[in-house]
Amino acid sequence: MSADAAQNSMDPTGLANQVRPRIELRDMTLKFAKQTILNHINLTIPSGQTVVIIGESGCGKTMLLKSIVGLVAPTSGQVIYDGQDIGRMNDVEMTGLRRKFGFVFQNAALFDSMTIGSNVAFPLVQHNIAKGRQLERMVSERLAEVGLPENVSFKRPAELSGGMRKRVGIARALILNPELMLYDEPTTGLDPIMSDVINELMLRTRRDPSVTSLIITHDMRTARKVADRVVMLYPFARLKKGENQIIYDGPPAGLDSSDDRRVRQFVEGEAGERLMELRRKEFDGFHETPMLADKYSS
Amino acid sequence: MSLPSTRNDSFHAGPGFQEALYRWVSDWGELVVDAMLTLGDMAIFAGKMFLWLFTALPRKGTILPNFYHVGVLSLPVVALTGTFIGMVLANQSYTQFRDLGLESRMGGVINYSLVRELGPVLAATMLAGRVGSAMAAVLGTMRVTEQIDALISMGADPIHYLVVPRFLACILLIPALTIMADFMGIVGGYFYAVVMLGLDHYQYLNNSRNFVSGWDFFAGIFKSFFFGGIIAVVSCYRGFNCQAGAEGVGRAATAAFVFSFVLILGIDLMLNIFLESVFRTFWPHGGSKLI
């Protein structure tokens, strides 16, 4: 493991030293056109850990997750999975690897043209794992796990509510018992009871020591309940020069007592200072926003 | 005294003009570079598609729905427009041919144009409008709602899964649609010329037989394969590269139609020239059938 990765990940649980890392982000930078989304991210996630990623809307959490499964290619830096650089893998290796991943998309991303049943069964069919009765049984088991009745499996995604679709997405991601689960806001849009059902589900999958989970959430209850470790990202555009974009990396219990005021405020959901900042911007005009200033000054 | 200075001004053409010139050049340059990039991108896209086409069987369950959509559902509209084109052709050529005293030759002209040009191009246009833009919209929506990302994340290749079946449906079924357009056009033209205008039935058909050969029919079908391929590749490419939002999807659908239509006509011209030279090579005296 590179020295700077160890230094920047500041892993207080010390797990990184005992278990070999499942995922390593090495100095990863992601840009869209000229806009920097992720800046020199170093993150080491040991096998079996459950990491919750928090941070305000638009700070690049989804992009971080997508770059781990190779859906977006980092502008520079590397993503290492089990010691292999996924940027150097060919299509066949990548497909083999993706079989071990489960990705829950922020908006479920169910296939409109298929029934719920075929959606959930898709990975099984794609990798030729099950057929017929067995496949049906596995699908309805998963649907039950996320609190959906069996009869939804003949419906189409358009006929379900947003929260139901989200749960179908979770069922689909879990069906292959992946060793890496990536949840993009799994409980957003669910009622409190259903959120807790999903939290419990995530806790249950976590019990298997080989499963590593990355969970993006805005729900602090989820974060506190399921996380071994919380990573907080800060939008690059508002970062001070030379500052690390990961402004918190530690156990969930340490969030409230963090030295960084931005972390405490985020956790408590207190708009105070941010509100002042936004008001000030209204007076100072758009040149305050680095992104816009960039665009208009050239 | 003032003369040199005015001359000087107009000679240096002022900063405004220069700027406008630069902008003009850079705008055109950008346009050309963009077009080249798009074409190159599309070629890579098509290359990947062919790789999948020849190395793996299409995914089960993806073929039939696409064939149904492209073939069966397009048939009525192709048949209908084909009939009208045949009738319009008869209607338009009649006045001119009558004035020249050549009504007896109408069958050849009408059927020759139908089989060589109008049938294939019409079928392709209908397909581009009906199926191509729908493909772009569907794939664009899948892109925007992350369904394509979901496919990839589950280890399925979106080109294999989504593009190959659409391509197969287009190139395998467009000949059938072309034959349909040809046939209905011929029927429509015959109906208008013989039944409505009262031309001689025997002359019309005999003249057609003398003028239109199997080669013409083949040339039309041959071209249609290319048209089908263009429609599938362009539409899928546009869908895959869709910009976010409903507007992006709409734009992808429109661009798919416009771009494939322009390409179809361009390729049509090139293929005509190519087929002509092939014909000349094999049948140097073949032109005699036109006398």
Ligand SMILES: Nc1ncnc2c1ncn2[C@@H]1O[C@H](COP(=O)(O)OP(=O)(O)OP(=O)(O)O)[C@@H](O)[C@H]1O
């Ligand atoms: N395709 C794209 N092209 C350009 N910019 C993009 C694209 N996708 C995302 N972005 C930008 O990247 C940034 C991060 O997006 P991302 O989706 O990762 O945010 P997020 O942290 O997941 O936010 P949220 O909590 O709202 O989901 C945003 O500022 C967005 O504007």
Ligand SMILES: [Mg+2]
């Ligand atoms: Mg997000």
